[in-house]
Amino acid sequence: MDLLIYSDKSELGKFFDRKIDIPNCPRFTKAYIVDLFIRYIDAESDLSNHSLTLLYKEAIDSCSFDKLQNIGDWLMFTKSLYPDSLTGASIEYYETLARSAYYKCYVMLRRQWVVYEELADQFPYFTEAINQSFHTTDQRASLLGCS
Numbered sequence: 213m214d215l216l217i218y219s220d221k222s223e224l225g226k227f228f229d230r231k232i233d234i235p236n237c238p239r240f241t242k243a244y245i246v247d248l249f250i251r252y253i254d255a256e257s258d259l260s261n262h263s264l265t266l267l268y269k270e271a272i273d274s275c276s277f278d279k280l281q282n283i284g285d286w287l288m289f290t291k292s293l294y295p296d297s298l299t300g301a302s303i304e305y306y307e308t309l310a311r312s313a314y315y316k317c318y319v320m321l322r323r324q325w326v327v328y329e330e331l332a333d334q335f336p337y338f339t340e341a342i343n344q345s346f347h348t349t350d351q352r353a354s355l356l357g358c359s
Contacts, residue, residue: 281317287306
């Protein structure tokens with residue numbers, strides 16, 4: 213299914229909500245993941261040409277929730293759909309960076325919004341489950357309108 217047929221974000225959200233299958237994922241966490249997929253599909257927050265380590269250090273030094281969230285979200289999106297594109301370090305490093313970014317977001321919110329704790333704790337499980345939801349190359353190509 214070609215995503216270019218979706219004229220608005222609500223339709224795109226419905227597509228991702230149907231497509232992403234994460235067993236035992238709380239509904240608020242899945243809603244967050246669906247929303248981040250909508251935000252990252254147009255690549256406005258693409259971090260692929262940046263050093264994630266330096267961005268993470270900058271986010272920590274400036275106590276920037278937005279920067280930490282962006283790192284976690286971008287890694288969630290990228291590791292879920294294009295894990296082979298993460299080549300600058302080990303997958304474990306990227307997972308640790310994402311988990312740490314999400315956990316710091318959770319702490320910055322005074323441990324009040326458990327979605328970030330779940331994203332930190334379950335990052336490898338969530339990304340693998342999402343990857344399995346989009347398990348064929350044809351489905352990923354279709355996602356970007358390349359079919």
